[in-house]
Amino acid sequence: MLSYLLKKIFPPEEGFFPYIYLGNMIIPIYFMLQEPPNKLYPGLLLLIVFVLAYRHAFWSTRITNYLVAAEMVITVMFGYFYNPMYIYIIFVFVFQIARLPLKWMYWLCGFFTVISLYLIYKTVFVHPFYVVLTMIPPLFGGSILPFIMKSSLRYKELNENLTRVAKELERKNEEKTILEESKKRMLADLSHDLKTPMTTIQGYSKALYEGVIEDEEQKKKYMKYIYDKSIRVTTLIDELFMFSKLDSPDFPIQKAESDICEFFRGVIVEYYELFLEKEMELEIDIPNTKMLYLFDQKLLYRAISNILENTIKYNPNKTMVYIRLRKTFNSIKMELGDNGVGIKEEIAETLFDPFVRGDKSRMNDGGSGLGLAITKKILERHGGKLTLDTSPERGKTNFIMELPIEIGN
Structure with a gap:
């Protein structure tokens, strides 16, 4: 029955065609084994090769019948699992070209061979470059963009x-x-x-x-x-x-919304007696308005305290201390400056590194050399930064603790 139907659809003709068409079968089989299979053009090519082989008596009628039947089964399976429209396209196309003159079929076979070779070129040579190109940008914070460039640009x-x-x-x-x-x-x-x-x-x-x-x-x-x-x-x-x-990134930051102006003012008050003991003068500029911000109070208290303790410990009596809090369009800045002994430029560059002290004479003063490094880390964990201005408008040093303003603050 199958043989009868195939003979009616694909009437055999006399003659023998070059063996190159047998080699063409490797191309579509290669693509059909890809994940996911690239099926349309290679599938058409494979069916055309079977038709040509049958019409030229390239194989015996029985073997050809089995091969064409197997190809039809494979086509149906691919269509069932991937795209049902694929079955319709393949069968309609093949049934239409089955009765074309052999010359036309040779041209069609050559056309789909070229397309299949082009697909192999893209799969073997271009696709690896595509993978590399699309994976590199995210390494630098970029995004994966559509791959639409010409080969030379790729x-x-x-x-x-x-x-x-x-x-x-x-x-x-x-x-x-x-x-x-x-x-x-x-x-x-x-x-x-x-x-x-x-x-x-x-x-x-x-x-x-x-x-x-x-x-x-x-x-x-x-x-x-x-x-x-x-x-x-x-x-x-x-x-x-x-x-x-x-x-450690696993160290938790317990943030809570609070008035940062009142918080900053409260930390200063705790050190007021120590400032008085050294007869230091304070110039405080903290807004009286309520300024809500999301921060870890314990950590930020420690960050501010480290700078205040250094200011009191390492400056002489009657030093002028400048304390200021201000809000910009994208940050909140807390500034602690003084006109005391100052910090040398060569030390300022590494002052926030662990175990760095502002002066060699401080090596045995009881300090750990980690205070400013901890302050810097705390601000960084809040998304902010710590900077030192050794040539401020007033005084000799000015520590600036900057916190970013985020959505909700």
Whole structure:
């Protein structure tokens, strides 16, 4: 029955056609095995090859019948799983061309061969470039754009993007090197800062334990040294722990909406007595209006306190202190400045790095060298930044804590 139907639809003719058509079958089979299959043009080509083979008695009638039947089954399966319209297009097209003159069928076969070869070119050569081109922009914060350029422009853009990748990798490598050096320096500084008080504690405690010190007043003095140094070690460890936590993206920021003007004013009030003790003059400019902002009060309190404590500790008596809060169109700025001893330019560039102090004489002042680094981290976790102006309009130094204004603030 199948043989009878095929003979009616595709009447065989005498003759023999070159073997090249057998090779053409590889092309559509290749595409049909792709995921997802690229079916239309290769499917047409494969059916035309079967028709030509049958009409030229390229194979025996029985084998040809089986091959054409298998192709029809495959076509139906593809249409069922992917696109039913594909079945209609294939069968109608083939039934229409089946009775065309052989010369016309040769041209059609050649036409679809060219199309299939072009599809192979796109799949094997162009598609990998397409994947590379579309995946590179997101690495730099870009978006995946439609791939509509001409081939020459594709290669040009591929070269440009690969150059960008090389430069970005080089930059990342430099950052990694700097980070590793910074960690090594931080560990060395930490070792030094811990070793100094621990050595003092060991020496004084050994003297007390062995009974070298007999005078009671001297014993109390030594115990006071031990206590002070232990406090220094505890402070250093606590601040190092806080610095490490702020460096972790898993560390939670407990933000709550509050009046930042009132909050800033409250922190200043807590240090008012210390300012009075050093006879420092305060010039405060904080708006009386309510300014709601979303922030972590504990962390921001610590950030402001670190700068206030440094201002009080490292400046002489009767220093003028400038305190200001202002709102711009995209940020809130809290400024803490003074006309005290100032900070050298060469130190200002690295002042916010861990264990950096404004002066060598501060190495044994009880500070950890992490205060400003922690302040910087806290502001960064709020999306803000900490900057230092060593040539302000008034005074010698001005710390600026800047917080971005986001939607809802």
